[in-house]
Amino acid sequence: MNGTNDTYDVVVIGTGVAGALIAWKLSAKKGAKILMLEAGEKRLDDRKQFVKIFSELPQKEPPPPLHDRSPIRPYTRIDEDNRRFSHSPDVEDFAKPGAVPLYYQQSGPDIFKSQYARLVGGSTWAWRGNSPRNAPNDFRLFERYKRGVDWPISYDDLEPFYCDAEDALGVAGDHDEWNSVTRRSRPFPMPKIAQAYGDRELMEKLGKTKFDGVDIRLLGLPQARNSKPYDGRPACQGNNNCIPICPIQAKYDATVHVKKALQNNVALIERAVVTELKLDPNGNIDTVVYKSWDGEVHTVKGRIVVLAANTIESAKIWQLSNGGQGLANTSGQVGRNLMDHIGGEGAALMPFAVFPFRGPQSTSCIEGFRDHKDRDKFAGVRLTIGNDGWGRGKHPYDNLKEATGGDLKDLAAKRLFGAELQAELLKTISHQMRIAYSIEQLPDANNRVFPSKTEKDDLGIPKPQIEYKVDQYSFDGAAYAQRIIKHIFTTVRAPEETWEFSDLKARAYSGSAHIMGTLRMAKDAKCGVVDSNCRSFEHKNLFVADASVFATSAPTNPTITVAALALRTAKAIEQQLANG
Amino acid sequence: MVMEEDNMAESKIDIDRFLALSKVLTGAANLDTALAEAYLARLSDAFPAPPAPPVPPAPPAPTMADVLTAFAAIEKDEHLVFEVKRRIVEDKVLGSLAQKIIFIWYTSEFVGADGKPKTGTQEQFYSGLLWKVIRAHAPTNSKLKYGDWINPPAAH
Numbered sequence: 001m002n003g004t005n006d007t008y009d010v011v012v013i014g015t016g017v018a019g020a021l022i023a024w025k026l027s028a029k030k031g032a033k034i035l036m037l038e039a040g041e042k043r044l045d046d047r048k049q050f051v052k053i054f055s056e057l058p059q060k061e062p063p064p065p066l067h068d069r070s071p072i073r074p075y076t077r078i079d080e081d082n083r084r085f086s087h088s089p090d091v092e093d094f095a096k097p098g099a100v101p102l103y104y105q106q107s108g109p110d111i112f113k114s115q116y117a118r119l120v121g122g123s124t125w126a127w128r129g130n131s132p133r134n135a136p137n138d139f140r141l142f143e144r145y146k147r148g149v150d151w152p153i154s155y156d157d158l159e160p161f162y163c164d165a166e167d168a169l170g171v172a173g174d175h176d177e178w179n180s181v182t183r184r185s186r187p188f189p190m191p192k193i194a195q196a197y198g199d200r201e202l203m204e205k206l207g208k209t210k211f212d213g214v215d216i217r218l219l220g221l222p223q224a225r226n227s228k229p230y231d232g233r234p235a236c237q238g239n240n241n242c243i244p245i246c247p248i249q250a251k252y253d254a255t256v257h258v259k260k261a262l263q264n265n266v267a268l269i270e271r272a273v274v275t276e277l278k279l280d281p282n283g284n285i286d287t288v289v290y291k292s293w294d295g296e297v298h299t300v301k302g303r304i305v306v307l308a309a310n311t312i313e314s315a316k317i318w319q320l321s322n323g324g325q326g327l328a329n330t331s332g333q334v335g336r337n338l339m340d341h342i343g344g345e346g347a348a349l350m351p352f353a354v355f356p357f358r359g360p361q362s363t364s365c366i367e368g369f370r371d372h373k374d375r376d377k378f379a380g381v382r383l384t385i386g387n388d389g390w391g392r393g394k395h396p397y398d399n400l401k402e403a404t405g406g407d408l409k410d411l412a413a414k415r416l417f418g419a420e421l422q423a424e425l426l427k428t429i430s431h432q433m434r435i436a437y438s439i440e441q442l443p444d445a446n447n448r449v450f451p452s453k454t455e456k457d458d459l460g461i462p463k464p465q466i467e468y469k470v471d472q473y474s475f476d477g478a479a480y481a482q483r484i485i486k487h488i489f490t491t492v493r494a495p496e497e498t499w500e501f502s503d504l505k506a507r508a509y510s511g512s513a514h515i516m517g518t519l520r521m522a523k524d525a526k527c528g529v530v531d532s533n534c535r536s537f538e539h540k541n542l543f544v545a546d547a548s549v550f551a552t553s554a555p556t557n558p559t560i561t562v563a564a565l566a567l568r569t570a571k572a573i574e575q576q577l578a579n580g
Numbered sequence: 581m582v583m584e585e586d587n588m589a590e591s592k593i594d595i596d597r598f599l600a601l602s603k604v605l606t607g608a609a610n611l612d613t614a615l616a617e618a619y620l621a622r623l624s625d626a627f628p629a630p631p632a633p634p635v636p637p638a639p640p641a642p643t644m645a646d647v648l649t650a651f652a653a654i655e656k657d658e659h660l661v662f663e664v665k666r667r668i669v670e671d672k673v674l675g676s677l678a679q680k681i682i683f684i685w686y687t688s689e690f691v692g693a694d695g696k697p698k699t700g701t702q703e704q705f706y707s708g709l710l711w712k713v714i715r716a717h718a719p720t721n722s723k724l725k726y727g728d729w730i731n732p733p734a735a736h
Contacts, residue, residue, distance in 0.1 A: 051720050055705040058689055058697035194727040227726065235726040241719035357716035359729030387729075396710055400686055404679045415669050417682060418607040418661060422713045429714045 008035045008267075009577060011288050011302030013274050013317070016122025017559055018545040018566040019308035020257035021168060025570035027264035032577060034266045035300060036258070037290055039309070040118035042270040043078070044255050050074040050125075051247045059397060072117050072126060074244055081293065104312075105452045105465040112468040113511030114340045116310050120270060121255035123310070123513065124559065126244045128361055129223040129251040130384070131171045131560035133162050133182040137371050138380075138554035145376040147473070148442045148552040152523040152532040158564050159185055165563035166222075169252040170230045173222030181219075181367050190227045192220035193236065196387040198354025198433060199364040205352065205492040211484050214368040218385060221365040224252035224560070231256065238359040240388060272298070275461055277305060277321040277542070283328070284541045291459045304541045304573055307519075308566070311338070311548040312464050315449050315518035318529075320462065328538035330525040335450050337443035337517035338466065339553040342379075342474045343510040344502030346485035347390045347434040348494035354433050356389040357396075362436075363387060369484060370555050379440045379477025380555040383484065389432040392510075393500055396429050403428075435488065437481035439474050440555040443517055470509055477555075479504055514558050516550040533572035534565060541576075545569050594648055595620055598681075601651045604664045605678055606685045608709055615707055619684045620644065622700070626692045627677060641693065642673045647681070650674055686710040 010026055012019045015038040023036050043050070054074040106112060116123045136155035141148040163186040166173075173188040195203075195218070203218045210216065225242070226235045236250040246253075262268060271293040280286035285305045290298050307314045315335045319326045326334065366383040389396060401407075403424045405415035416424050447469060451462035482501055489499060502508040522528020525537035534549050536542040545566045547558045554561075599616040603609065624644040647668060654663040669678045683690040686709045688700035699705070706721040715733035717723065 052702050055702040055718070055720060056699050058699055059687065059705075194730045196729050197732055200730065237722045237726065238724040238729045239720050239722040240716070245720070247720040353732065355715060355732055357711070357714065357719070358722075358724065358733060396714065397687055400683065400710060401679075404682050405675070408676055408679065415675065415679070417605045417665070417669050417678065420607075421682070422607045425710065425713050426715070 006035075007301040007303070008033050009302070010034045010304045010306060010573065011300055012036045012306045012308060013288065014038065014122065014308035014310065014313070014546065015120045015254065015258050015268070016308060016310065016546065017124050017169075017254040017257075018562050019306065020121070020254040020261060021165075021563055021566040022306055022308065022545055022570045022573070023261040023266045024257040024264065025567060026573060026577075027261050027266045029574070034261070035302070036261065036266060036268045037272040037274055037288065037300075038120045038268065038270050039273040039313070040120060040270065042120040042268065043075075044120060044259060046078070047245070047247065047249065049078065050245050053077050054241075054245055059395065072115060072244070075117055075119050075125060103457065103463055105455050105463050107465060107467045108469075110469050110507075112338070112340065112466045113509070114513045114515050115511070116312070116513065116515060120258055120268070121253050124253040125255075127251075127253075127513075127559060128242045128557075129225040130362070130365075130557040131166070131169065131173075131222045131224050132365070132367070132382070132556045133564075134158075134554045134556050134561050135182050135371055137375075138552065138556070141552045147376060149520075149522070149527070151551040152521055152528075155182070157532075158561075158568065159183065161564040161568045162560065164567050165560055168257070168567070169224040169560070169563060170226055170233070171222050171224050171560065172227040174220050177219050178222065188222065190230055193223050193225055193227050193360060193363050195220055195363045196354075196356075196359045196385075198350070198356060198387060199385050201352050201354055202350070202385065202433070202488075202492065203364075206488065207491075209487070209491045211487045212369075212372070214372070216366060216484070216488065217368060218364040219367055221363055221384065222560075223360065223363075225360060226250045236360060240357050240359065240361055242361050273459055273461060274309065274317050275320060276323075277317065277327065279322050279327075279539070283539055285539055291461070293459070295459060302541075304543065304576065306543045306545050306569075306573070308545040310546055311515040311518050312449050312466075314544060314546055314548045316451050316462070316464050318519060320451050327542070328525075328536065329529075330538065331522065331528050333445065333520055333522075333527070334529055335518055336445040336448040337520055338447040338449055338468060338515070339441040339443060339517040339550065341512035341514045341553060341555065342439040342441060342470055342478055343436065343512045344439075344478055344481070344504075344508060345386070345391065345393065345434045345436040346482060346489065346502075347393050347432065347500040348489045349428065349431040349498035350433050351431075351493050351495070353430045355430050356387050356432055359387055361386065361388045366484075369480070372480075377476070378480055379442075379474045381477050381481040381484070382438045382555045383481065384436045384438065386434040386436055389429055389434070390500070391434050391436070393434065394432075396425075399425060399428055433494075435485045437478060437485070438512055438514075438555050438557070439477040439481060440553045441474050442471065443520065443552055444469070444471065447517070449518055470507070475504060475507070475509075478502070478509065512557075514547070514553070516547040516553050516558055519544050519548040520551045521549045522551065534569040535572065543569055543573060597648045597651055597655065598644075600655060601647070601664065601668070602681055602685055604661055605669070605682050606709055608685070611685065612707065615685075615704065618700075618704065619681075622698065623677070623680060623684060623690070626690075626698060627680075642677045644677065647674050647677045686713075
């Protein structure tokens with residue numbers, strides 16, 4: 001074991017948006033000695049290489065075992081070492097029956113379908129940048145609807161930090177549009193992202209339609225994407241590739257704050273996979289143990305330790321710590337309440353051209369149903385208008401194959417070529433639109449992650465074992481979302497013959513890569529793992545700063561809430577450091 | 581030396597022929613000659629002449645040479661598009677390669693004889709006709725300015 005003599009004021013485990021923001025914020029004031037540990041690689045200057053890899057990979061899903069549509073693919077394909085050690089659940093096709101488990105060990109009954117990136121900067125490399133805030137009722141779901149639990153903080157507690165997070169990430173949005181949805185004390189730092197041509201056409205054709213008594217309004221989706229040059233990064237050029245990679249970094253990713261932290265003299269060790277936190281006799285974290293990719297074991301010490309390794313990894317580290325006995329678990333909630341947003345979509349050919357694949361992958365959303373009147377019965381719903389044709393449901397290459405005769409086995413199938421082929425592709429793809437839904441999932445103690453007792457990764461560290469089920473509350477929310485989308489398609493007269501919907505009778509759902517829960521915050525140690533400042537109830541020098549602290553999921557993309565919580569936690573850490 | 585020159589001349593004829601056929605199949609009037617050379621090489625490598633008669637004899641696998649030979653027989657026809665449809669696109673054997681020629685020009689990738697996708701270079705991906713035809717651009721290859729996407733695209 002290689003121990004270092006270095007003791008840091010703060011050791012931050014993980015360099016995603018939460019870890020990067022905390023390291024940056026704490027290092028802004030001189031004096032604090034800070035270390036970031038990252039399980040993945042430091043590839044801060046490799047954007048062009050990632051883009052090249054992306055453009056030279058198959059754009060369509062090839063047959064097994066070469067599933068190449070994972071958003072993580074450009075990053076894990078960079079070299080063999082990275083493929084071996086990156087340990088993001090990369091090429092596994094969760095949706096296919098009989099798929100071979102790679103990293104996640106899934107016990108069911110349902111499949112957990114979301115993944116994350118192990119890389120300096122974390123999963124924000126491959127996010128879409130969507131940054132709507134949680135609404136006030138999302139923090140008091142039990143009080144308001146007798147569902148789930150309440151957070152120990154209110155919307156008002158977090159609101160100033162939402163503003164700070166929007167400034168830090170650079171969120172483009174319209175203050176007046178959003179002030180009525182989620183009260184705002186400050187404007188966004190940038191005007192909203194220009195809404196796509198197709199969205200504008202849809203808005204015009206929809207007119208003043210209502211569903212369930214609620215106006216259907218297409219708002220400009222707040223996004224951590226530049227609508228003008230901001231923070232040294234350019235305005236969006238509409239590359240339509242936010243996932244998996246923005247080629248010009250107009251979209252925020254956490255490398256922005258990793259670089260700022262490094263400029264403030266924060267130390268960073270890459271390829272450092274934390275395996276355990278050791279306790280001192282007082283129950284505080286004494287030592288952080290990690291393995292480098294060569295298998296060597298190392299230790300460092302921190303006066304304060306911040307766990308920001310992602311909802312799955314943070315919960316796993318918690319349970320592997322203290323000599324394998326795990327850290328404190330008074331509430332019994334450690335590793336439990338794993339949540340995601342249940343995803344799906346409706347797609348149709350619009351009776352008007354929308355010309356997708358120009359501009360960001362989505363620019364508009366519908367917020368009127370996220371806190372609907374029946375939320376005591378079924379889940380809140382958010383809808384996003386796609387600007388990428390039929391998205392993952394049908395790639396333009398599928399249209400091309402269909403138009404040229406498919407697999408050529410059907411002799412009656414038309415084999416278009418030349419001008420006729422061009423006309424067919426333009427006519428079809430330019431009219432493709434999809435509306436995606438994102439459905440909240442309730443905290444359920446039976447949905448959990450824990451270290452596998454039998455399966456280990458290449459470094460000999462237990463893989464995560466997952467037990468997971470999607471409940472009827474979420475599926476009923478998905479059914480409601482589909483009814484809204486069908487109403488929209490009917491209103492604009494999109495021919496029903498062209499509709500495609502996720503099949504809820506077959507319990508179809510997708511993951512959203514919004515992994516939440518597992519170390520939830522609560523008002524006391526009987527109900528949760530960390531307090532309202534995201535500090536462990538029992539280990540007073542341990543903070544958690546990723547989406548594992550979420551008490552409920554809301555139906556909203558979690559990153560801006562993770563960022564706001566991280567900035568709030570940084571303030572609490574500052575105070576604790578000042579108090580000695 | 582003479583043989584080498586002969587080979588080069590033959591290869592030039594093949595590229596020209598491939599380019600002419602490609603124009604009919606894709607509907608694009610202007611196709612890049614350097615890409616044509618690269619695409620013909622990639623497809624010819626993937627669909628070469630069979631080395632020896634397979635045992636038991638399988639149905640003849642089409643080769644790129646077969647396609648170009650078939651095209652040579654019709655390239656001067658007054659109704660070229662119709663002949664390409666009848667003799668190549670709808671031909672039981674050659675039809676699959678016609679589809680692959682379309683795919684390589686439209687996307688830079690095609691499925692090889694082994695069933696696996698064969699991708700091209702970044703430059704080839706960015707040259708995909710599909711994106712031009714739908715009046716967009718290959719992902720990560722936008723030439724737009726901020727906000728251009730609020731208006732419908734001009735036809736290329």
